[in-house]
Amino acid sequence: MSYPTPSPIVISEEKLQSQYSHFLSKRCKNRKLYSFWDPADLSAKRNDRASNSDKSVPVIELTGGMPNEIFFPIRSIELNINRGIHTTSPFINARIDNKLPRELPIPISFQYSQTQGLAPILDFLKLIVANCNNPPYQNWDLLLANGSSDSMFKLFDTLTDETTTVLVEEFTFSPVLSNITATGASCVPLQLNFTSNPSNQGINVTYLQHLLENWQSGPYKHLNRPSILYTISTGQNPTGLTISMENRARIYKLAQKYNFLIVEDDPYSYMSYPTYVKGKNINPYHSRMSTQEFIQSHLVKSFITLDTDGRVIRLETFSKLFAPGLRLSFIVANNFIIKQLFDYSEITTKAPSGASQALFYSTVKAMSEHIPNNYCSTSTSLAHPNIPLPSDLSHGELNKMYNGWFQWLVRLAQEYTSRRNVTLDTLTNTTAYKLGMFYITPPSAGMFISIKINSSYNNKLIDEFNNDIPTLLSHLNKILIQNGVKLVLGSNMCVSKEFSKNHCDFLRMTIAYSKDENELIEASKRIGYGIEQFFNTSRNISNKEF
Incomplete structure (x- = not known):
C-alpha cells in the first residue's frame, strides 16, 4: 500500500470560515453548545483507565453520568465471519x-464515546x-454518522433554510427531498442524460450551465441562486448513471464560478462494473486482484479529488458494503x-453506536488476518497529515486491515x-426487448438498472392514457405485480413531476436483494x-381504474 504525498494546498482555518460561513442556515448560526465538563478531557481519562496506562496518581472519575463497565450486561460477543460471498470454508472467528x-x-x-467517532x-x-x-x-476531516440518512439530515439542517435553493438530479433518492424541503429550502431539478455513452451520462452539464448563466431570467428567477448541488454521482439512484470525470470537472468549475457547494452522496462507487457486452459475462474481479489494481483501474474518482477550494462534501456509508442495520x-x-x-x-445523536463501530472494526481486523501477505505493501510511511500513526496499531496491522477490507x-x-451481467442478458433476451418495447442503459456501478419504456411502441394504447406517463406506469405496474414482480416507478422518484412528466417512463429494479x-x-x-402483455393490451381504460 502506498500513502499519498500530502497536498501542498493549505487553506487556513480563517479562510475556510470566511468562505463558507455564509452557507450556514439560520438554525446553525443560532446553535450554541452548553457543557458542564470538557468532553475531550473526560474521554482521554476514560481511555487511559480502560487501557491501564495512567502511571500517575489514579483519577477517581466523578464527572460524567456514565455507568461503570461492570454494569454492562454483555461480557463478550463471538463473531463468525464469512470468508467470502459463496463459500463453504470455515468461519473466521x-x-x-x-x-x-x-x-x-x-x-x-x-x-459514551467521542462524538466524531472512535479513534x-x-x-x-x-x-x-x-x-x-x-x-x-x-x-x-471526517465525522461518523448513523447511516447516510442521518448524514443528510444533519447536513441539510446545517446548510439550508427558507432562503436556500438546492440543485438536485431530476430523479433521485426521494427521502433526501424531504430533508431539504423540511428546512424551507427549494429543490430545482437538473436534467439527466439517459445514454449508454459513459462520457455523457448523468447530469446534463450543458443544461446546468445554461440554467446558471440565465438564472435571473429563467424559470426559477423567483428563487435565490443555488448554494448547493446534491448528486449521487456514481451508479445514481434510481437511474444507475455515472458522471464522467470530464463532466465532474466541468461541474466543479461551474461550482467555483457560481459559488455553490457540491454534496456528493456516494454509496455505490465501490461496486463498479466494466462495460457490458451481451453474453460475454465480462468480470475483471478475481480473488487475486490487488487492492492497488482495484482502486486505480476500477473505481471512479470522487468530486473531492478535484476540490482545491474545500467546497465538496462527500457522504459515504457502510449500509451497502457491510450491513445497513448497523447504521x-x-x-x-x-x-x-x-x-x-x-x-x-x-x-443530537452524539456518536454512532459504539457496538456498531466495534462490530465493524473487529470484523475488518479479523478479515485482514486471513489474507495472503502479497496483498500487503511493505511501505511504512504514514505521511499524510490527516493520518497520524495510531498508537495501538503497528504499520503492518493497519496495512493488513486496509487490504483486508x-x-x-x-x-x-x-x-x-x-x-x-446475468440480469441484463436475460432482459435483452426477452421478446419485449427484441421488439423494442423497452430499452436499457447498462449501469456502470451500483445496484440499480433502469428499464426505459418505449411509450411510442403502441400509439393507440398510449393515446388511451392521454400521454399521461405516470398513469401509464401505474397500469403497467399492476400487470407486473400480477406476473409476480415488483419494481419502483420512475414517476415516483421525480423531484418535480411537471419537469419530468414526459420522460419519467422508466422502472427501477435492484439486483441486490434477490437471494x-x-x-x-x-x-x-x-x-x-x-x-409485452401491457403493450398487447389495446382497450379503453377508464379513469376509475386508477
Whole structure:
C-alpha cells in the first residue's frame, strides 16, 4: 500500500470560515453548545483507565453520568465471519470482550464515546479516503454518522433554510427531498442524460450551465441562486448513471464560478462494473486482484479529488458494503463544515453506536488476518497529515486491515458484476426487448438498472392514457405485480413531476436483494413478459381504474 504525498494546498482555518460561513442556515448560526465538563478531557481519562496506562496518581472519575463497565450486561460477543460471498470454508472467528480487540474493547466501545467517532476507526477511514479519493488540500476531516440518512439530515439542517435553493438530479433518492424541503429550502431539478455513452451520462452539464448563466431570467428567477448541488454521482439512484470525470470537472468549475457547494452522496462507487457486452459475462474481479489494481483501474474518482477550494462534501456509508442495520456512515469535508456538523451531533445523536463501530472494526481486523501477505505493501510511511500513526496499531496491522477490507470490496464487486451481467442478458433476451418495447442503459456501478419504456411502441394504447406517463406506469405496474414482480416507478422518484412528466417512463429494479442469480433470471423474464402483455393490451381504460 502506498500513502499519498500530502497536498501542498493549505487553506487556513480563517479562510475556510470566511468562505463558507455564509452557507450556514439560520438554525446553525443560532446553535450554541452548553457543557458542564470538557468532553475531550473526560474521554482521554476514560481511555487511559480502560487501557491501564495512567502511571500517575489514579483519577477517581466523578464527572460524567456514565455507568461503570461492570454494569454492562454483555461480557463478550463471538463473531463468525464469512470468508467470502459463496463459500463453504470455515468461519473466521473473532471476539469482542473486556480486552479484545485491544483498541476497542467493551469498556471503550460500549461506553459514551467521542462524538466524531472512535479513534481507531477514524484513523482507518482517513487512510481509505487518502488512498482512494485524496482531497488536494490538507484541511479536511471526517465525522461518523448513523447511516447516510442521518448524514443528510444533519447536513441539510446545517446548510439550508427558507432562503436556500438546492440543485438536485431530476430523479433521485426521494427521502433526501424531504430533508431539504423540511428546512424551507427549494429543490430545482437538473436534467439527466439517459445514454449508454459513459462520457455523457448523468447530469446534463450543458443544461446546468445554461440554467446558471440565465438564472435571473429563467424559470426559477423567483428563487435565490443555488448554494448547493446534491448528486449521487456514481451508479445514481434510481437511474444507475455515472458522471464522467470530464463532466465532474466541468461541474466543479461551474461550482467555483457560481459559488455553490457540491454534496456528493456516494454509496455505490465501490461496486463498479466494466462495460457490458451481451453474453460475454465480462468480470475483471478475481480473488487475486490487488487492492492497488482495484482502486486505480476500477473505481471512479470522487468530486473531492478535484476540490482545491474545500467546497465538496462527500457522504459515504457502510449500509451497502457491510450491513445497513448497523447504521454507520461518515462525512468528509473541510474542517469548518465538519466542525458545524460535529457541534450538531453533540446536541443530537452524539456518536454512532459504539457496538456498531466495534462490530465493524473487529470484523475488518479479523478479515485482514486471513489474507495472503502479497496483498500487503511493505511501505511504512504514514505521511499524510490527516493520518497520524495510531498508537495501538503497528504499520503492518493497519496495512493488513486496509487490504483486508478492500479484498472484501473486490468480492462484492465481483458478485454484483455477475448479477448485473446475468440480469441484463436475460432482459435483452426477452421478446419485449427484441421488439423494442423497452430499452436499457447498462449501469456502470451500483445496484440499480433502469428499464426505459418505449411509450411510442403502441400509439393507440398510449393515446388511451392521454400521454399521461405516470398513469401509464401505474397500469403497467399492476400487470407486473400480477406476473409476480415488483419494481419502483420512475414517476415516483421525480423531484418535480411537471419537469419530468414526459420522460419519467422508466422502472427501477435492484439486483441486490434477490437471494441468487436464478431469482434475478426469473424476475427478468417476468418483467419482459409483463411489458409485452401491457403493450398487447389495446382497450379503453377508464379513469376509475386508477
